[in-house]
Amino acid sequence: MSRNMLNGAQVIVDYLIQEKVPQVFGLCGHGNIQFIDALYERSHDIKTISVHHESVAGFMADVYYRVSGRPTATFTSCGPGSANLPISLANAFLDSVPFLAVTGNVPTSQFNRGAFQEMYRHHQADFPSTVRTICKKVFQPTRGEMVPLAVRQAWKTMTTGRPGPVVLDVPFDVFMESAAEEAPNAIEWNANISSRCGADPEGVVKAVDMLLSAERPTFIVGQGVRYGGAAEELLRLAERLQIPVAASASGLGAIDCNHPLALGLVARAGHYQANHATRQADVLLAMGMRFDDRTSSSWIPGYSFTIPPTRLIHVDIDPEEIGRNYPVALGLMADVRTFLRQVHAELDRRGDLSKKLDARKKWLSQIDGYRKEWDKFVAPGFSDDTTPINPQRAALEIDKVLPENAILVSDIGVHHNWLLGFCKPRRPDSLIGSMGFGPMGFGVAGVMGAKFAAPDRPCVSVCGDGAFFMHANVLGTAVEYNLPVVWVVWNNYAYASIRGLQRGYLGGRELATDFHDPNTGERYNPDFAAMARSCGVEGVRVGRAGDLGEAIRKGIAANKPYLIDVDIAADINPVGAGVWELPGLGQSKAGIGTRYQPA
Template identity: 95%
Template sequence: MSRNMLNGAQVIVDYLIQEKVPQVFGLCGHGNIQFIDALYERSQEIKTISVHHESVAGFMADVYYRVSGKPTATFTSCGPGSANLPISLANAFLDSVPFMAITGNVPTSQFNRGAFQEMYRHYQADFPSTVRTMCKKVFQPTRGEMVPLAVRQAWKTMITGRPGPVVVDVPFDVFMETAAEEAPRATEWNANISSRCGADPDGVEKAVDMLLSAERPVMLVGQGVRYGGAADELRKLAERLQIPVAASASGLGALDVNHPLALGLVARAGHYQANHAARQADVLLALGVRFDDRTSSSWIPGYSFTIPPTKLIHVDIDPEEIGRNYPVALGLMADVRTFLRQVHAELDRRDNLFKKSDARKKWLAQIDGYRKEWDKFVAPGFSDDTTPINPQRAAAEIDKALPEDAIIVSDIGVHHNWLLGFCKPKRPDSLIGSMGFGPMGFGVAGVMGAKFAAPDRPCVSVCGDGAFFMHANVLGTAVEYNLPVVWVVWNNYAYASIRGLQRGYLGGRELATDFKHPETGERYNPDFAAMARSCGVEGVRVNRAGDLGEAIRKGIAANRPYLIDVDIAADVNPAGAGVWELPGLGQSKAGIGTRFQPG
């Protein structure tokens, strides 16, 4: 290689540095050692974080973006190394989270020869086929000179339009081949591209007309508001027009849940005031929402929504989501923040914004009544002092113990539903969870990505015992990089959310969903606190609800990796105002209220 030329690996690393990527997360293998060597050369400018399982790298990159708003990258080797990554790729893809996955592959001279770790039986070096459905696009440069084009196009694809992960799959020799005299200049290629497109001006006028004429309007917010940076514009519009705001699980926290116009969660286990208002709305403005089955009570009318007769205004950056599950009175492809700014500008030009003020006051008074009914319904759980700990009480104690700037990264399981119901996120990134793909381990590993993104904020993972045991290797990573994160292990000795389905839909025929000692039949799990201590992490056990808050405060104050193993009751499931259907098995029952029948 001539002195002034960069090889493929050096081009990629230089481009990441230009894009101000502070660190990459990954795991070594023979297929990416030349890429790691390029990172070594620039180690003063970009950090390398080594993990103990490739999916952990992906989850860390995912949550890093959700907190910082800035994409990063992962690196994995060929064969099983990169094959461990798709679970976190798919998670990011379905939740519209960008990161660049740099995967190694076998040398091009060995394509289709069945070299060690080559996927070749259908097509040569065919890792791209493995992940094509799990990312926005796969790039596979097969010559060094193709790398500059691949890396700059991959970055643009990742961040424009509806964001999502991309894969740059690089054969071993291409990392080493001469590629270019310099990497593409990020400031020229991508810095000046904006995909924050606005809505059709006529559509904005129509949307404003519909909102001003509505008597029972509701705004429904999703991830497009939280990660689109539109929280301030949302709050101002809600206050300006006195429109209550409900949230999908992905949107909870976009408006401080303590705000008087915040309704809380619309979902199968949603808050009564949120579900009951949304299903009675005459106009529903949906902002960056997918209307998935959990939000929509399996699309059964009258539980979450009643569309029609509710007139739906659906705004989304991705036109594929508009009209996917509900007919629209008005569908607008737009960036949510840009759209809300357009609405404010249109309102500035209008007179008589309060022609429906009496109807709005009546509507908000009705909703206050629904809120009181919900508060009465859930009140007993807040004072339950039984052991194992009542899960509602546990969620409330966790919420009370955390400072306002704390970040909860929830894993997947029944605990996630309890957190959504009874934690009160005040900021868009106060409560982070996986909403589309739902892989166990997301919160166990992702909390470390949150800490890299926000080193001065408390970062807490609330994770089930099943998920933590799957990814306990994170303890070593936290110690190696001195990450003061707290894991609260929601230990109910079961895959309790699935056991609940067996009980609810299959007549209690339980199998493979709880953890028992083979000799005694008693509840069994490893001693997670002792496991943590064996790794150099402080570990404690909590058996009483009254001790949980103090344990969390101590864990945060310790300023070192900390694990709290909490004994949680497994036989209580969250009840809400919606339902969920498993086709062929039936649907659940609403815990409060009845199905709304319009007319």
């Protein structure tokens, strides 16, 4: 290699630095040692964070973006190293979160020879085939000179349009081969590209006409609003038109949940005022959301939505999502923030709208009535002081004690439903969870990515005992990098969300869903607090609801890694105004209200 030439690994690292990536997350292997060496050379410009499982690296990169709005990268080796990454890749892909996964592969000279850790039985160096369905695109340069083009195109693909992860799969020798005299100029190639496309102008006019003529207009928002930077425009429009705002699980927090126009969660376990408003709406404006089965009560009319007769306006940057599950009265492909600005401009053109808005008072008054019914329905759970702790009470205590600027990263499990139901996020990044793929470990590991993104903000993970036990290796990473994160282990001694399904749909035929001592039959789990202490992390155990808030307060104040093992009741499941169906097994019942039948 010429003295003035960069090798493939150096080109990739230089490009990441140009894109202002502050750190990369990953795990070493023989297939990526040259890439790690290139990181070593530039260690003053980019940090390298070593983890103890590759999926942890992906979860950290995922949540780093959700908090900071900036993509980062991961590095993994060939064979099992990169094969551990697809769970976090799929999670990011379904939640539209970008990160660049740099994966190592065997040398090109050994392609199709069955070299150590090569996947070759169907196609040479075939790792790309394992991830094509769970990322936006895979790039596999097979010569050094192909790397500059691959890295700049990978970055553009990842960040434009509907964001998502991209894989850059690099054979061992390509990391070392001469690639270019300099890396592509990131500013020249990608910095001036905008994907914030606007809606068809005629469609904007029609949307405004429909909203202004509606008697029961309602907004429902998803992740496209939260991570698309559209929260400010959303709030201004809701207040300007006096239209209430409901949220899917992905959109919760796009508007302060304490705002008078905030309805809360629409879902199978959704808030009554939210579900009952969206299913009665005559015009429903949905922005940046997918209408998945949990939000839509398994698409059974009358529980979350009644489309039609509700006229749906669906705005999304990905046209594939428009009309996927419901027919639209108006579908607009657009970046949500740009669309909202277009709506404001159209309203400015129309002048005084006060007379048109007088009719909204009746609709908002009805919704206030629904809210009071919901508050009365859930009130008993907030005062319950049993041991183990009532999960609704636990969610309340967590919400009460967290500072306004805290970041709560939820894992996957029944606790996630309780947090969505009874925490009230005040900003778009207050409550972060996985809404599409749902892998356990997302919150256990992701909270560390949140801390890298926001070192001055309290970062707390609420995670189930099952998920934490899967990914307890995070304790070592937190100690190694002195990350003052707090894990609240929601310890109910079971895979309780699935056990609830066995009880609800299978008549209580329970198997493989609870943890117990084989000798005594008593519930069993490791002592997670002691496990934490053995790793150098402060660990405490809490068994009373009244002590939970103080334990979290102390954990945040400690300014070091901290774990709280909380004894939570497993026999209470969240209920709401929606339903869920497992085809062939039956349909759950709404906990409050009945199926809405339009007149």
